[in-house]
Structure formats: C-alpha cells, structure tokens
Amino acid sequence: MDKLQLPTLEDVARQAQVSTATVSRCLSRPETVKDTTRERVMQIVSELGYTPNFGAQAMVARRTNTIGAVIPTMDNAIFAKGLQAFQEEISKQGANLLVASSSYRKDLEEKQIRSLIARGVDGLLLIGDDRDEEIYAYLEKRQIPFVLAWNYREASSRTYVGFNNFQASYDMAKLVVEYGHTHIAMIAGITEGNDRALDRLAGAGEALIDSGLPRDNFTVTESKYDFDAAGNAFEKISGLGRPPTAIICGNDVLAVGAILRAKTLGIRVPQDISITGFDDIEISTIVEPGVTTVHVPHRRMGTSAASVLFKALQEQKTRSRKFETHIVKRQSLCAPSGPP
Amino acid sequence: MDKLQLPTLEDVARQAQVSTATVSRCLSRPETVKDTTRERVMQIVSELGYTPNFGAQAMVARRTNTIGAVIPTMDNAIFAKGLQAFQEEISKQGANLLVASSSYRKDLEEKQIRSLIARGVDGLLLIGDDRDEEIYAYLEKRQIPFVLAWNYREASSRTYVGFNNFQASYDMAKLVVEYGHTHIAMIAGITEGNDRALDRLAGAGEALIDSGLPRDNFTVTESKYDFDAAGNAFEKISGLGRPPTAIICGNDVLAVGAILRAKTLGIRVPQDISITGFDDIEISTIVEPGVTTVHVPHRRMGTSAASVLFKALQEQKTRSRKFETHIVKRQSLCAPSGPP
C-alpha cells in the first residue's frame, strides 16, 4: 500500500467553496473570518481529518516550534529529573522536545548538535560549557538561542541555568575537613569534556589547600559514572599504604558505588571511612548508610531552563539563572576515628 | 537583530557556478556528480556553512526522519534505560527522537500523540496498549507505523515489542506461594490506563487462585509509583488485623517504598514480611534487603523497538518481538516464619 495521500489545504478549500487563504486564516487567525464561513470551513476540516503539513508550515514560518536537547545520557537520574521537568514546560508552551544523547563524548555531542540544528530546532538545551569554540561560533552564526544548564559561571556572556559546581564542591570539602579529616581522597568523574566534573574536582582541591592540608594528603582518581568502576576506584584507594579517612565523590553514583564495594570488602562506612556524594539523587537515600551529599534542585532547574529558552526565542535577550545548592547530611560522613 | 538569513541551495549553486540540482545531488547522491564538480561544490558548502532547510526538505521528501515517543515519564529508571537505548539506535540510523511524556494520563497521551504526528514524525513508540480505539483509528488513517512496547500480546494484529507482564507476574506469585506464603497482599500500580499494571495484577491474582488459595487471603491496593505512596500502602496493609506474610509489588519503586517504610516502622523484611518487586532497576540491588524481582531486558527492548520501527518504515510489514523475563532472587523474599 502506498503512502496515504493526506488531505491538503486545497482539498478543504475546494470542499468548503472558499480559497486556500480563507482556510489558512480560519486555522491561524479565526477572528478575521466571518462566522458562517468559518463554521463551514471548520466542519470540512474535521470531516476530512485535516492537519496542516508540518514541513510546509515550518518552511514558510521559518520556525518549527521544536526545542532540542543534547544530554550526556538519559539513563541517569541526574539528568532524567531535570529533563522531565524541561519537557513538561516545553510541552506546556505548545512546543516539542527533540532529544539526543552524547554519551559524554565531545565528538558525538557536536554531531548531535549539528543534527538537531539541521532538523530545524528553534533553540537548544546543552549541558555544561566544555566544548569547542567552533561550536559556539556555529550556534552564533545560525542565531540559535541556547542555554547551558547544570553549571553556572558568573562572568560569562553566555546564558547559564545552573549552579556553581566549584563552590558546592568547595563547601563539601570544607565540611569534610571540619569533621577532622586530614587524609582525603577524591573519586572524580571523568573530567575530559565535562566541566561539571572538573569544577567539582577543582573546588574540592582548592578547599583542601585553603584549609592548609599538604597536597600529598589529597589523592585523586577519575572514574566512569557506574557502580562497578567506582567500586574499583574505591578498592584501589582503600588499598593504599595509608588510606584516607574520607572520600569525596564527584557524584552520588560514584559514592554509592564506593559504599557498595566497601560493604563487599568489609570496610565500614562511615566508621572506617567516610564517603560523600553530589547531586542528591534517590539512591543516596536508599543505600545504607545514606549519602551525605549536595542537594541540587533538578526539577526547578529544568523548568527554568525551558522558560529562559522561551524568553530568548521571543525577545532577543536572556539572563542566566543561578540556583543555590546545599549539603544534605546523612550518615556516610562522620569524624575520623583517630589514628589507626 | 533580525532572524539571520541563512544561505540557501541557490546561494551555493551561484557561487559554485552550477545549478541547484547539482548541489542537491552533491548532498544526497554524491556518486552521481563528477569528482571535480563535487569538490568545488562541497568547498562552497562548507565555506558558507550551508545546511539544507529542514522544512523544505521535509515537505518534498514527505518524511522528516524523526521518530516520536510518548512515554509515561522520563523520570523513572524503568523507561529511562530503554528509552536511552531506543534513542541510541534511532541516532545510529541517522534519525532523531522527539519525546513527549504523558504523566500516565490518557488524555495527555492522546494530545501528545496528535501533536507529534502534526510535527510530522515518521513513526511512533508507545508504551503499552491501553488507549482509546479512536487513537488507533487515527494512526491507521494517517498510516503512521507504531510499536507498542513494554508489553506483549500473543494474538494481536498490532506490533508489540515487550514481554508478557501477566505471565511474569504469575510466575512471581507462584514462587511466593511455593515459599509457603498463604496470606498475600499486592501493592499494584494504578491500573487505570496502564495495561502493564493491570496485567501484573491479574497475573498475580490468577496464580493465587490456581494455587488454591481462598480469595480472601489476597488483598490488593493500588498506589502511585513513588516511595511515599507505596510506603503508605505498606503501612495500611501491615496494620491489618491479620497482616499478610508477603507483599507482591507491581514494580520496584513500590517494593523499595514498602521496604523503606517497613524499616521506619521497625518491621523486618523478610523475617516479618516478604516483599517482591518487578523490573529489576538499580535501586533493587542497593536497598537492603535486595529486592527479589522480575528482571526485564530494558536496553535490548529499547534497541529492538527502534529496529522494528525502522523495518516498518522501510517495508510495510513488521512482526512483534517478545522478550523473556526471569526472576532474580535477592533477600526480600523468604519463607514465612510460621504462625505469629
């Protein structure tokens, strides 16, 4: 069977005995058409099950009412919550969301961005800001409004909707020090192409230096965001000659992965070693001990990203939006139990 | 500043001193153009940063290379994993994914489906099959290929890519009975508009009847998919005159919610009461005790849904694809500890 021939504006016009212009007006600005005519037209429209052709409409309107989003992965509670909220807001505004994922790979992300633009998205949601200048230039050139989410930078001409990863991580590290820890490790996310991971690493590092701890007391490992990889990183760290008394993790997945492995190894958290997380996703409350972590307002951030983007679409200008984070204390962090 | 005037095919053609047809061919079927010409054209294309206009292309090609998906929510590991895999496959095929969520509401789902179709999606991914006949008629009329995922029905003309929720739940209930439980409750998902939840409820019910248990020994509560609601359901059940010794939960979120509340109430799982889940999402392995649950191959299902859809797009016919599930035994289910 052939691709069905859908009814066109002209079909409606013919049957309603009016011109295509009138039908078009009935649909887009009904108040400009006489009541009796409009009723007759709309009758035919629904009779025929007419729906305007998207391509044609997009072509002449020069917009698609579609927003694109490129996120590292959907399969991760960190982005899922925010993205869901983003989508809801988009939908509320009568637009649609085109999603692509980059698997945390710069090259793939660039490909996805270009693809979404070729698909005619009106605006873009991107995560973080670590990408080639060339991409920004392209975005600029094509005049595509975009917002950078999940991070925030004070002095920047770009539009951010997020929080200060550096500061939040700094605060967490300071807290760990306040608890009395002097030998600290960090399991960071892969920092390559991930400004959030890098900022969190840098923030923690600076806090420890500011606290006067010798550099040697701070060990850093990078790990992929999965339980097993984090577990391996934990195992390596805990096997060190003089293991740290606390591990700051770049996010909750890493923290939970570390805790799970600790259990396997018979290491008690937090008595033997403290562990902290970042993001405050669900699993942090489920694992035992609960993870002391940085709470991030995922949903509000997603919703806000959408509204900022819409504002950019209507007016020309936008302003960044900064969210505050705070530390949620659970059980995975406590004071070190003295020298072994 | 005005909307930037992007370069068109004609701009490229003029600068490369060829016709628009040649430029178009360079882009779509490069092998039909002489090497020297093609190189000259491509040079200009990249110089101008030309990207074909989506609307125009879609209009004449009568396809958008876009697949739509309407899922209950992205903010839930159940769909996130599968959707991510679905998206990856779509992307591999050079198409894009348009996502919408229905919040488990039939009316919203219908709206989203219509909206996606108006946006010109070439095919659709839908979850389950409980929706008005009218929608199927519409899909049929517009000849939009679609697959129904996360469920599977033997005798149906529609295309399913999923598993037998009824059977899987039946098996789980049978297992619970085998362990020796005779008083059993179920915390089901909201079954209204959710065939998976309904099938799981029905499957468990039938298993208990087949096992010869009196109907009165089986209590059913429906609950939203969140920890707190599930916790409330658990509390209600555990407060009954003669509480059941096992609770079969419609999915893992419900099971974990129940376990969490049990802890709060000082009820031991599984010693005092056994709890089972469904879906085998991450949290089932993290919570203590680990949840005995039905493992579902989320990623394979997502990938498969995409390929089935592409096959539908190319040829006309598709076949459903059934996945097998199996029970993963963890610690939340054990034999009842004898009469209280």
Added chain:
DNA sequence: AAAAATTATGTAAGCGCTTACATTGTGGTG
C-alpha cells in the same frame, strides 16, 4: 570517425502553506 551508449548537468515543475496586496461586499454618511 561517426553513431550509439553512457554520464554529467541543467531546466523547471511542483511540494503545501502563508501572506501582501487586490478585489469585492456591506453599511454608514452627507
């Protein structure tokens, strides 16, 4: 080397819609 076959390119007709502008209809004014 001319004819035939093959390859490369150009011409132009749409695809379905919106909208500026032109035309026609309607009712109010002097």
Added chain:
DNA sequence: CACCACAATGTAAGCGCTTACATAATTTTT
C-alpha cells in the same frame, strides 16, 4: 444615492528543496 471606510475574501507570489525530464558532454562501439 453617490461616496467612503472597513470588513471579508480571493489572487498569486514565494519559501527552499527534490527530481523527472531534457540537454550537453564524454566515452564506447563498430
């Protein structure tokens, strides 16, 4: 009742692209 203002509708020119078909260039065949 001629004239004007305004409302309702129609006409037709694109929007940027693909592609069938026509034409020109090149290679193969005899």
